[in-house]
Amino acid sequence: MVRVEHLSFSYNHNGGQIKVLDNINLMIPEGTTCALIGPSGCGKTTLIYLLAGILNPDRGTIFIDGSPVRGQRRDVAIILQEYGLLPWKTTWNNIALGLKLRGVRSGEIEDRVDRILSELKLGDYKDCYPRQLSGGQRQRVAIGRALSLRPRLLLMDEPFSSLDALTREEIQDLFLKVWKKYSLTAFLVTHSIEEAVFLGQKIVVMSSPPGRIVTVIDNPHFAREDWRNDPSFYKQCGRLRALLKEGL
The missing domain is CATH 3.40.50.300 (P-loop containing nucleotide triphosphate hydrolases)
Incomplete structure:
Protein backbone atom coordinates (compact mmCIF):
# COMPACT_ATOMS: atom_id res chain seq x y z
CA MET A 1 0.00 0.00 0.00
CA VAL A 2 2.81 2.43 0.94
CA ARG A 3 6.39 2.38 -0.31
CA VAL A 4 8.94 5.03 0.68
CA GLU A 5 12.25 5.09 -1.17
CA HIS A 6 15.36 7.06 -0.17
CA LEU A 7 13.32 9.86 1.37
CA SER A 8 15.06 12.93 2.82
CA PHE A 9 13.63 16.23 4.01
CA SER A 10 15.07 19.49 5.38
CA TYR A 11 13.52 22.67 6.76
CA ASN A 12 14.82 26.11 5.86
CA HIS A 13 16.05 27.98 8.94
CA ASN A 14 17.84 31.33 9.15
CA GLY A 15 19.14 31.06 5.62
CA GLY A 16 20.35 27.49 6.09
CA GLN A 17 18.80 24.04 6.18
CA ILE A 18 18.15 21.64 9.02
CA LYS A 19 17.93 18.02 7.93
CA VAL A 20 14.97 16.30 9.59
CA LEU A 21 14.73 12.97 7.74
CA ASP A 22 17.63 11.14 6.11
CA ASN A 23 17.30 8.29 3.59
CA ILE A 24 14.04 6.76 4.81
CA ASN A 25 13.05 3.45 3.21
CA LEU A 26 9.82 1.83 4.32
CA MET A 27 7.16 -0.63 3.16
CA ASN A 56 7.20 17.53 -0.60
CA PRO A 57 10.48 15.67 -0.01
CA ASP A 58 13.91 17.06 -0.90
CA ARG A 59 14.86 13.69 -2.30
CA GLY A 60 13.23 10.30 -2.76
CA THR A 61 9.73 9.16 -3.63
CA ILE A 62 6.58 8.05 -1.80
CA PHE A 63 4.28 5.60 -3.57
CA ILE A 64 0.73 4.87 -2.44
CA ASP A 65 -0.94 2.00 -4.24
CA GLY A 66 1.84 2.10 -6.81
CA VAL A 76 -5.96 9.24 2.55
CA ALA A 77 -7.27 10.72 5.83
CA ILE A 78 -5.31 12.21 8.73
CA ILE A 79 -6.09 12.53 12.44
CA LEU A 80 -4.04 15.10 14.35
CA GLN A 81 -2.98 15.23 17.99
CA GLU A 82 -5.36 18.04 18.95
CA TYR A 83 -8.35 16.54 17.11
CA GLY A 84 -8.65 19.41 14.59
CA LEU A 85 -12.33 19.99 15.34
CA LEU A 86 -13.97 23.31 14.51
CA PRO A 87 -15.29 24.75 17.82
CA TRP A 88 -18.28 26.47 16.20
CA LYS A 89 -19.56 23.25 14.60
CA THR A 90 -21.56 20.48 16.25
CA THR A 91 -20.48 16.86 16.37
CA TRP A 92 -22.67 16.10 13.35
CA ASN A 93 -21.28 18.96 11.31
CA ASN A 94 -17.66 18.27 12.27
CA ILE A 95 -18.02 14.70 11.01
CA ALA A 96 -19.78 15.89 7.84
CA LEU A 97 -17.23 18.63 7.09
CA GLY A 98 -14.95 16.68 4.75
CA LEU A 99 -17.89 15.26 2.83
CA LYS A 100 -19.36 18.73 2.31
CA LEU A 101 -16.01 20.05 1.08
CA ARG A 102 -15.87 17.20 -1.43
CA GLY A 103 -19.33 17.98 -2.73
CA VAL A 104 -20.96 14.72 -1.67
CA ARG A 105 -24.74 14.91 -2.09
CA SER A 106 -26.70 15.73 1.05
CA GLY A 107 -28.58 12.43 1.24
CA GLU A 108 -25.37 10.41 1.22
CA ILE A 109 -23.80 12.73 3.80
CA GLU A 110 -26.73 12.13 6.15
CA ASP A 111 -26.51 8.36 5.68
CA ARG A 112 -22.75 8.22 6.30
CA VAL A 113 -22.73 10.56 9.28
CA ASP A 114 -25.70 8.94 11.00
CA ARG A 115 -24.13 5.49 10.55
CA ILE A 116 -20.83 6.67 12.02
CA LEU A 117 -22.57 8.37 14.95
CA SER A 118 -24.20 5.05 15.76
CA GLU A 119 -21.00 3.01 15.35
CA LEU A 120 -18.96 5.35 17.56
CA LYS A 121 -21.75 5.77 20.15
CA LEU A 122 -22.02 9.51 19.52
CA GLY A 123 -25.71 9.68 18.66
CA ASP A 124 -26.63 11.37 21.95
CA TYR A 125 -23.97 14.03 21.33
CA LYS A 126 -24.66 14.90 17.69
CA ASP A 127 -25.82 18.44 18.55
CA CYS A 128 -23.01 19.14 21.04
CA TYR A 129 -20.06 21.43 20.38
CA PRO A 130 -16.47 20.30 21.06
CA ARG A 131 -16.29 22.29 24.33
CA GLN A 132 -19.23 20.22 25.63
CA LEU A 133 -17.47 16.89 24.96
CA SER A 134 -14.87 14.95 26.94
CA GLY A 135 -11.46 14.26 25.45
CA GLY A 136 -12.47 10.72 24.53
CA GLN A 137 -15.64 11.94 22.85
CA ARG A 138 -13.73 14.56 20.87
CA GLN A 139 -11.35 11.86 19.71
CA ARG A 140 -14.30 9.75 18.58
CA VAL A 141 -15.53 12.71 16.53
CA ALA A 142 -12.10 13.08 14.93
CA ILE A 143 -12.07 9.36 14.08
CA GLY A 144 -15.61 9.66 12.72
CA ARG A 145 -14.69 12.57 10.46
CA ALA A 146 -11.78 10.56 9.02
CA LEU A 147 -13.93 7.46 8.52
CA SER A 148 -16.66 9.43 6.78
CA LEU A 149 -14.24 9.96 3.88
CA ARG A 150 -13.85 6.18 3.48
CA PRO A 151 -10.05 6.29 3.34
Whole structure:
Protein backbone atom coordinates (compact mmCIF):
# COMPACT_ATOMS: atom_id res chain seq x y z
CA MET A 1 0.00 0.00 0.00
CA VAL A 2 2.81 2.43 0.94
CA ARG A 3 6.39 2.38 -0.31
CA VAL A 4 8.94 5.03 0.68
CA GLU A 5 12.25 5.09 -1.17
CA HIS A 6 15.36 7.06 -0.17
CA LEU A 7 13.32 9.86 1.37
CA SER A 8 15.06 12.93 2.82
CA PHE A 9 13.63 16.23 4.01
CA SER A 10 15.07 19.49 5.38
CA TYR A 11 13.52 22.67 6.76
CA ASN A 12 14.82 26.11 5.86
CA HIS A 13 16.05 27.98 8.94
CA ASN A 14 17.84 31.33 9.15
CA GLY A 15 19.14 31.06 5.62
CA GLY A 16 20.35 27.49 6.09
CA GLN A 17 18.80 24.04 6.18
CA ILE A 18 18.15 21.64 9.02
CA LYS A 19 17.93 18.02 7.93
CA VAL A 20 14.97 16.30 9.59
CA LEU A 21 14.73 12.97 7.74
CA ASP A 22 17.63 11.14 6.11
CA ASN A 23 17.30 8.29 3.59
CA ILE A 24 14.04 6.76 4.81
CA ASN A 25 13.05 3.45 3.21
CA LEU A 26 9.82 1.83 4.32
CA MET A 27 7.16 -0.63 3.16
CA ILE A 28 3.65 -0.77 4.67
CA PRO A 29 1.59 -3.68 3.33
CA GLU A 30 -2.09 -3.13 2.65
CA GLY A 31 -4.39 -3.78 5.59
CA THR A 32 -1.70 -3.55 8.27
CA THR A 33 -1.15 -1.15 11.14
CA CYS A 34 2.29 0.41 11.40
CA ALA A 35 3.41 2.28 14.54
CA LEU A 36 6.27 4.79 14.29
CA ILE A 37 8.19 5.64 17.44
CA GLY A 38 11.34 7.65 18.11
CA PRO A 39 12.81 10.54 20.11
CA SER A 40 11.50 14.08 19.84
CA GLY A 41 12.67 15.93 16.76
CA CYS A 42 13.36 12.84 14.68
CA GLY A 43 10.81 13.80 12.02
CA LYS A 44 7.83 11.61 12.92
CA THR A 45 5.21 14.30 12.28
CA THR A 46 7.09 15.50 9.20
CA LEU A 47 6.87 11.98 7.77
CA ILE A 48 3.10 12.00 8.37
CA TYR A 49 2.81 15.26 6.40
CA LEU A 50 4.94 13.85 3.60
CA LEU A 51 2.77 10.73 3.35
CA ALA A 52 -0.32 12.95 3.31
CA GLY A 53 1.08 15.02 0.43
CA ILE A 54 1.09 18.19 2.52
CA LEU A 55 4.90 18.49 2.27
CA ASN A 56 7.20 17.53 -0.60
CA PRO A 57 10.48 15.67 -0.01
CA ASP A 58 13.91 17.06 -0.90
CA ARG A 59 14.86 13.69 -2.30
CA GLY A 60 13.23 10.30 -2.76
CA THR A 61 9.73 9.16 -3.63
CA ILE A 62 6.58 8.05 -1.80
CA PHE A 63 4.28 5.60 -3.57
CA ILE A 64 0.73 4.87 -2.44
CA ASP A 65 -0.94 2.00 -4.24
CA GLY A 66 1.84 2.10 -6.81
CA SER A 67 1.41 5.78 -7.71
CA PRO A 68 3.85 8.51 -6.60
CA VAL A 69 2.40 11.00 -4.13
CA ARG A 70 1.92 14.41 -5.74
CA GLY A 71 -0.31 16.45 -3.47
CA GLN A 72 -3.15 15.27 -1.27
CA ARG A 73 -5.17 12.19 -2.17
CA ARG A 74 -8.87 11.50 -1.66
CA ASP A 75 -8.22 8.01 -0.27
CA VAL A 76 -5.96 9.24 2.55
CA ALA A 77 -7.27 10.72 5.83
CA ILE A 78 -5.31 12.21 8.73
CA ILE A 79 -6.09 12.53 12.44
CA LEU A 80 -4.04 15.10 14.35
CA GLN A 81 -2.98 15.23 17.99
CA GLU A 82 -5.36 18.04 18.95
CA TYR A 83 -8.35 16.54 17.11
CA GLY A 84 -8.65 19.41 14.59
CA LEU A 85 -12.33 19.99 15.34
CA LEU A 86 -13.97 23.31 14.51
CA PRO A 87 -15.29 24.75 17.82
CA TRP A 88 -18.28 26.47 16.20
CA LYS A 89 -19.56 23.25 14.60
CA THR A 90 -21.56 20.48 16.25
CA THR A 91 -20.48 16.86 16.37
CA TRP A 92 -22.67 16.10 13.35
CA ASN A 93 -21.28 18.96 11.31
CA ASN A 94 -17.66 18.27 12.27
CA ILE A 95 -18.02 14.70 11.01
CA ALA A 96 -19.78 15.89 7.84
CA LEU A 97 -17.23 18.63 7.09
CA GLY A 98 -14.95 16.68 4.75
CA LEU A 99 -17.89 15.26 2.83
CA LYS A 100 -19.36 18.73 2.31
CA LEU A 101 -16.01 20.05 1.08
CA ARG A 102 -15.87 17.20 -1.43
CA GLY A 103 -19.33 17.98 -2.73
CA VAL A 104 -20.96 14.72 -1.67
CA ARG A 105 -24.74 14.91 -2.09
CA SER A 106 -26.70 15.73 1.05
CA GLY A 107 -28.58 12.43 1.24
CA GLU A 108 -25.37 10.41 1.22
CA ILE A 109 -23.80 12.73 3.80
CA GLU A 110 -26.73 12.13 6.15
CA ASP A 111 -26.51 8.36 5.68
CA ARG A 112 -22.75 8.22 6.30
CA VAL A 113 -22.73 10.56 9.28
CA ASP A 114 -25.70 8.94 11.00
CA ARG A 115 -24.13 5.49 10.55
CA ILE A 116 -20.83 6.67 12.02
CA LEU A 117 -22.57 8.37 14.95
CA SER A 118 -24.20 5.05 15.76
CA GLU A 119 -21.00 3.01 15.35
CA LEU A 120 -18.96 5.35 17.56
CA LYS A 121 -21.75 5.77 20.15
CA LEU A 122 -22.02 9.51 19.52
CA GLY A 123 -25.71 9.68 18.66
CA ASP A 124 -26.63 11.37 21.95
CA TYR A 125 -23.97 14.03 21.33
CA LYS A 126 -24.66 14.90 17.69
CA ASP A 127 -25.82 18.44 18.55
CA CYS A 128 -23.01 19.14 21.04
CA TYR A 129 -20.06 21.43 20.38
CA PRO A 130 -16.47 20.30 21.06
CA ARG A 131 -16.29 22.29 24.33
CA GLN A 132 -19.23 20.22 25.63
CA LEU A 133 -17.47 16.89 24.96
CA SER A 134 -14.87 14.95 26.94
CA GLY A 135 -11.46 14.26 25.45
CA GLY A 136 -12.47 10.72 24.53
CA GLN A 137 -15.64 11.94 22.85
CA ARG A 138 -13.73 14.56 20.87
CA GLN A 139 -11.35 11.86 19.71
CA ARG A 140 -14.30 9.75 18.58
CA VAL A 141 -15.53 12.71 16.53
CA ALA A 142 -12.10 13.08 14.93
CA ILE A 143 -12.07 9.36 14.08
CA GLY A 144 -15.61 9.66 12.72
CA ARG A 145 -14.69 12.57 10.46
CA ALA A 146 -11.78 10.56 9.02
CA LEU A 147 -13.93 7.46 8.52
CA SER A 148 -16.66 9.43 6.78
CA LEU A 149 -14.24 9.96 3.88
CA ARG A 150 -13.85 6.18 3.48
CA PRO A 151 -10.05 6.29 3.34
CA ARG A 152 -7.88 3.35 2.42
CA LEU A 153 -4.91 4.84 4.31
CA LEU A 154 -5.39 6.42 7.75
CA LEU A 155 -2.55 8.59 9.10
CA MET A 156 -2.54 9.41 12.82
CA ASP A 157 -0.19 11.82 14.59
CA GLU A 158 -0.18 10.97 18.31
CA PRO A 159 -3.98 10.97 18.32
CA PHE A 160 -4.42 9.59 21.84
CA SER A 161 -1.62 11.42 23.67
CA SER A 162 -3.82 13.94 25.51
CA LEU A 163 -6.19 11.33 26.97
CA ASP A 164 -6.05 9.88 30.48
CA ALA A 165 -4.82 6.30 30.79
CA LEU A 166 -8.19 4.52 30.94
CA THR A 167 -9.76 6.63 28.18
CA ARG A 168 -6.68 6.10 26.06
CA GLU A 169 -7.04 2.32 26.33
CA GLU A 170 -10.74 2.58 25.52
CA ILE A 171 -10.04 4.59 22.35
CA GLN A 172 -7.19 2.26 21.38
CA ASP A 173 -9.64 -0.65 21.57
CA LEU A 174 -12.15 1.34 19.52
CA PHE A 175 -9.51 2.09 16.89
CA LEU A 176 -8.76 -1.63 16.49
CA LYS A 177 -12.44 -2.40 15.99
CA VAL A 178 -12.66 0.33 13.35
CA TRP A 179 -9.46 -0.88 11.66
CA LYS A 180 -10.79 -4.42 11.39
CA LYS A 181 -14.26 -3.39 10.22
CA TYR A 182 -13.07 -1.00 7.51
CA SER A 183 -9.98 -3.01 6.42
CA LEU A 184 -7.80 0.08 6.70
CA THR A 185 -4.09 0.50 6.29
CA ALA A 186 -3.06 2.61 9.29
CA PHE A 187 0.13 4.52 10.10
CA LEU A 188 0.38 5.73 13.70
CA VAL A 189 2.96 8.10 15.21
CA THR A 190 3.32 7.70 18.97
CA HIS A 191 5.67 8.53 21.85
CA SER A 192 4.30 5.65 23.91
CA ILE A 193 6.17 2.34 23.89
CA GLU A 194 3.12 0.50 25.23
CA GLU A 195 0.86 2.03 22.57
CA ALA A 196 3.25 1.07 19.79
CA VAL A 197 3.38 -2.52 21.04
CA PHE A 198 -0.40 -2.75 21.47
CA LEU A 199 -1.43 -1.20 18.15
CA GLY A 200 1.46 -1.77 15.76
CA GLN A 201 1.48 -4.89 13.62
CA LYS A 202 4.81 -3.47 12.48
CA ILE A 203 6.80 -1.08 14.67
CA VAL A 204 9.24 1.33 13.03
CA VAL A 205 11.99 2.61 15.36
CA MET A 206 13.55 5.98 14.48
CA SER A 207 16.94 7.37 15.50
CA SER A 208 17.71 10.75 17.02
CA PRO A 209 17.73 13.67 14.54
CA PRO A 210 18.14 13.62 11.65
CA GLY A 211 15.64 10.77 11.67
CA ARG A 212 16.73 7.45 10.23
CA ILE A 213 15.06 4.08 10.57
CA VAL A 214 16.93 1.99 13.13
CA THR A 215 14.86 -1.15 12.60
CA VAL A 216 11.38 -2.47 11.85
CA ILE A 217 9.92 -4.98 14.31
CA ASP A 218 7.25 -7.53 13.40
CA ASN A 219 4.71 -7.67 16.23
CA PRO A 220 2.43 -10.64 15.48
CA HIS A 221 0.53 -10.64 18.80
CA PHE A 222 -0.69 -7.04 18.51
CA ALA A 223 -4.44 -6.38 18.92
CA ARG A 224 -5.10 -9.50 20.98
CA GLU A 225 -7.71 -8.75 23.64
CA ASP A 226 -5.47 -10.07 26.45
CA TRP A 227 -2.25 -8.69 24.95
CA ARG A 228 -1.74 -5.92 27.54
CA ASN A 229 -1.76 -8.50 30.36
CA ASP A 230 0.52 -11.04 28.67
CA PRO A 231 4.13 -11.32 29.97
CA SER A 232 5.23 -11.29 26.31
CA PHE A 233 3.77 -7.80 25.99
CA TYR A 234 6.16 -6.45 28.62
CA LYS A 235 9.03 -8.37 27.07
CA GLN A 236 8.28 -6.72 23.70
CA CYS A 237 8.09 -3.32 25.43
CA GLY A 238 11.51 -3.94 26.96
CA ARG A 239 12.96 -4.89 23.61
CA LEU A 240 11.55 -1.74 22.02
CA ARG A 241 12.86 0.43 24.87
CA ALA A 242 16.37 -0.98 24.35
CA LEU A 243 16.23 -0.32 20.59
CA LEU A 244 15.14 3.28 21.22
CA LYS A 245 18.10 3.82 23.55
CA GLU A 246 20.45 2.41 20.92
CA GLY A 247 19.14 4.91 18.38
CA LEU A 248 19.79 7.98 20.56
